[in-house]
Amino acid sequence: MYQLGSGLYLRSAPIWVYNFENDNYSVPLGIGIGKVITKGNTVFNFFVEPQYSVLDDGPGQPEWQIYFALNMQFK
Numbered sequence: 001m002y003q004l005g006s007g008l009y010l011r012s013a014p015i016w017v018y019n020f021e022n023d024n025y026s027v028p029l030g031i032g033i034g035k036v037i038t039k040g041n042t043v044f045n046f047f048v049e050p051q052y053s054v055l056d057d058g059p060g061q062p063e064w065q066i067y068f069a070l071n072m073q074f075k
Contacts, residue, residue, distance in 0.1 A: 008033070008034070008035050009035075010032070011047060011049060012031050012049070013030075013067070014027075016028070026055070026061040027053060027054055028051035028054070028062075029054050030052065032048050033049075034046060034048075035047070041074060041075040042072055042075070043073040043075070045073075046068075048067075050066050050067075051065050051066070053065075
């Protein structure tokens with residue numbers, strides 16, 4: 001994570017996957033952007049992070065994916 005200021009940040013949090021039973025794997029790399037805002041007593045954290053698989057093997061492993069979320073914290 002890298003803070004840009006005013007609640008804006010850059011992020012990269014890909015999850016590498018390896019299946020020990022059949023040696024399938026996926027190694028994505030990604031970079032995304034997020035924003036933290038406060039509305040009333042709630043803090044919202046939105047982000048989107050496109051990820052491309054630089055290494056993958058096996059059926060059903062994604063070549064690319066989009067990781068996005070909304071987190072809320074209530075004060």
